[in-house]
Amino acid sequence: MSAGLTEKLSKPFIAKPSFWPALATLFFGSFVGMYHVVSLNVSLPGFIGIFHTDLGKVQWIITGFSLACGVIAPASGYAGDRFGGKQVFLFCLAGITVTSVxxxxxxxxxxxxxxxxxxxxxxxxxxxxxxALIYRTVPADKQPLAVSVWSFSTILGTALAPSVSGWLQGYDWHLIFLVTVPVGILALVIGSRILPSNSVNKETKLDRIGLALAASGSLSLLLLFGNIYAWGWKSAAFWVCLIVGVGSSVWFIIHQLRTKTPLLQLRLFRNRTFTISLVVSLILSVALYSGIYFVPLYLSEIHGLSSFHIGLLFLPGAACLTCATFFSGRYYHKFGPAVLAIVGTSILIATTYLFSRLQVSTSLLAIMIIIAIRNTGTGLALTPVTNAGMMAIPKELSGHASALINWLRQIFSAMALGLFTSLFYARLAVHQEQLGKSDEAYPSAYTLSINDAFLFSAIIILSALPLALLLRKPKGVSCVEASTTDAIRANRS
Structure with a gap:
């Protein structure tokens, strides 16, 4: 990469007066994308009656969507370099809006x-x-706050979408998809005027072999862990997906380290801070999605709450998440990522353990309070960890780093949920065997199985604490980080 292009990419593009309008555009664009990721998790069974079909076909509304997300994510780094971050962002926003209609x-x-x-x-x-746009356009001193806002849009979409879609399905199912159209159009119009254009590298070539390997590996692993309980480890489908998934992943890594124009810059793992932050963020993402997945199941099955009422119960937690996320962004430079991550992770461990002690008679107030405290821990920990890794690399590699983070988060979150689900059903069978399979014993067995899943989640989160201690306050690009960049440039040449 030429020195001139590097200088252009390193220069912040968002002027001070347009900081908030530009950030608001990225916020709403991210929110619209995340809304459709989780919007059908609760309302999925309703489509069986709407289209007079069966659950096997309806499940592909989510499965097909998830597979497409996982396959395309690795190509985002190439797309941003080749066509420009603004152009790709607006293209995706327009695509989401059109496909929603x-x-x-x-x-x-x-x-x-x-x-x-x-x-x-x-x-x-x-x-x-x-x-990636945030790190390519926002000045370094504002990046923690900007990432806090961006992260909140992602988690807010995750928290609100299920309850909103559940309520809209009872009124008019078409509105589940149309509700984001006005937001998408508004963000598209404002973004085309406010967002700055960044330099593009038209000589960038798509690593087709790498994309094919990433796609086959992602598809196989997502199918495997999404159906691991239904298939069982003795089935042919299990072993085919496992062999193809692991084999493609290993071949992908070897290919990426040998080619001059890799789809993803795996040499970023030489950067110690980036690697630690990525591992910690993967662990925290697993914790986040386990709570979003199992708490609604418990509230629906044991307390008989509708998806809309479950969403209302999550609203105080969303408020706490907002405050904690902005706090972590505001005081990132004062406390550093290690302190914020340790405090947030400790809160997550404690509250996840509390969820492993649920009873059939646990009050809704107690659950609401635990959710609120747990979300506070998520807001304190997740954003600083992500920001520490992204700030440790040069701006010119932010697209590859962002693609790597989001791709691995999707894969590991899907894998974790598959494992949690398998653990839940396995423990449910055990508890039903112990307590009996009567209708009276079922609520207790169901609750105990959810407790086991949360206890497993708490143990996983615990492994993030020693890693968080290794994060340091940002002090610019270190010698190790500089050598990482030099190695990548040397590989390209």
Whole structure:
């Protein structure tokens, strides 16, 4: 990469007066993308009656979408370098808006599945591209705050989308998809005027072999861990997906380290701070999604709450998440990522353990308070950890770093949920055997199984504490980080 291009990429593009409008555009774009990632988790069974079909077909509304997200995410780094971050962001935002309209007017289940897969392509790109835009355009002193706002949009979409879609399905299912269209159009219009254009490298070539290997590996692993309980480890599908997934992943790593124009810069792992922050963020993401997944199950099955009421119960937690996220961004430079991550992770461990002590008679107030405290820990820990890793690398590599982070988060989160689900059903069988399979014993067995899943999650989160201690306050690019960049440049030449 030429010195002139590096200088252009290193220069912040967002002027001070347009900081908040530009950040708001990235916020709403990220929110729209995340909304459609989780919007159908609660309302999925309703489509069985809407389209007069069965659960096996309906599940592909989510499965096909998730596979598309996982396959396309590694290409976001190339897309940003080749076409420009602003152009790719606006293209994805337009794509999400158009596919939302198409999903709303689906005439049968097959049309909806096809449009959801297409929507997954745009949603899989917009998250890493929007994060990379922050580090390419926002001045370093404002990046922690900017990432806090961006992270909040992601988690807010995760928290609100299930309850909103559940309520809208009871009123008019088409609105589940149309509700984000006005937001998408507004963000598209403002973004085209406010967001700055960055330099592009038209000589960048797409690593087709790397993309094919990443796609086959992602597809195989996502299918494997999404169906691990249903298939069982003795089935042929289990072993085929395992062999293809692991084999493609190993071949992908070897290919990326040998080629001059890799799809993802795996040499970023030479950067100690980036590697530690990525591992910690993967662990925290697993913790985040385990809570979002199992708490609603418990509230629905044991307390009989509707998806809308479950969403209301999560609202105080969303408020705490907002405050903690902004606090971590505001005081990032004062306390440093290690302190914030340790405090937040400790809160996550304690509250996750409390969830492993649930009873059938646990009050809704107690659950709401634990959710609020748990979200506070998430807000304190996740954003500083991500920011520490992204700030440790040069701006010119932010697209590859963002693509790597988002891709691995999707893969590991899906794998973790598959393992948690398998653990839950395995423990449910054990507890039903111990307590009996009567209707009276079922709530107790169900609750104990969720407790086991949360205890497993708490143990996983515990492993993040010693790693968080290794994070340091940001002091610019270190010698190790500089050598990483030099190695990547040397490999290109």
């Amino acid at each position: 198409l999903c709303a007017f689906s005439w049968n289940i097959y049309a909806l599945i096809a449009f959801r897969i297409l929507q997954g392509v745009f949603c899989g790109l917009i998250q890493p591209v929007s994060l």
